[in-house]
Amino acid sequence: MSWGFLFPGQGAQAVGMIADIAAEEGIVGERLEAASAVVDFDLAGIIREGPEDRLNQTAVTQPALVAVSAALHDVWMKRGGPAPAVVAGHSLGEYAALVAAGVLDFGDAVRLVHERGKLMQEAVPAGEGAMAAILGLDDEVVSACCASVEGVVTPANYNSPGQVVIAGARAPVDAAVEVCKDRGARRAVPLDVSVPSHCELMTPAARPLAELLDAIEMRDPTVPVVQNVTAQPASDAATIRKNLIAQLVSPVQWSQSVSAMATFGVRNFVECGPGNVLAGLARRIDRSLNVYPIDNIDRLATALGAKA
DSSP states (O other): OEEEEEEOOTTOOOTTTTHHHHHHOHHHHHHHHHHHHHHTSOHHHHHHHOOHHHHTSHHHHHHHHHHHHHHHHHHHHHTTOOOOSEEEESTTHHHHHHHHTTSSOHHHHHHHHHHHHHHHHHHSOTTSEEEEEEESSOHHHHHHHHHTSSSSEEEEEEEETTEEEEEEEHHHHHHHHHHHHHTTOSEEEEEOOSSOOSSGGGHHHHHHHHHHHHTSOOOOOSSOEEOTTTSSEEOSHHHHHHHHHHHTTSOBOHHHHHHHHHTTTEEEEEEOSSSSHHHHHHHHHOTTOEEEEOSSHHHHHHHHHHTO
16 A cells, blocks of 8 residues: 655644654654754744744744654654655645655755745745635636736645635735635635745745755655646656746646645555645545544554554
8 A cells, every 4th residue: 555745834833733742752852953953043942832923934934844744754654654655745845745755854954944934035025925715716717817917916826626825916916816706716815924925926036045955965856756836756856956946936736746646556645744734635636535644643543553
């Protein structure tokens, strides 16, 4: 039986995440303390105790989620969980997936996403960008609604059939939300985010990110990594590096990525990070898939029991 690993992105974080697993598994604390040393502030303390507004700053959120996701991957493997046949991460989660696939060292990944977060925040001053989730419209309709509005607003995440996230400058996003409602969207929900990810407003961050990626060692993956930009498995470091740069300004093809993972014969997935958002999306993408969150002791036990 083949398994796939899914790694969540920003929005999954919460103060105190995976605390009960950390209480049982010392390797979690080791990962969090190592991440704190890399970023040179008490990241572990913010993860454990907050404050929430600090954890939600993108330059903190990004290393926090990579550290927690990598720690959960370690716990899964330590407890005898099967190794993945294929991995993918949603947006930021792609970096945690690359740690699991052996492409990036843990410390390099934490440092990289901390800097990535700062670059993204610098690209768009606070309050000038926005994102919104559009529910109940086909992908093509959402794209057309965005195109009908003046200014920067485009689809940013194709999450599942009938769920698309849009991103851009605040006024165009607000206008596109109203157009989507007029076209019959079931819901259009503004998202509480600090930066508008995966749109052209992130262009100023692309060149500095490329320089950061060029400065670290990236290895060919030990397992296929289905990347956000292409929804196709990448098997070499050069392709992965190119796609990470493109990911900043391109939509996350998540629905297509999960479907691509299923072509590896994978029917069971581990959601390797806090929460269960990706499990819900996967069920809407393909109801035959089984996705097991592992972010607390009970969920971890259930997932490990399913491997038999």
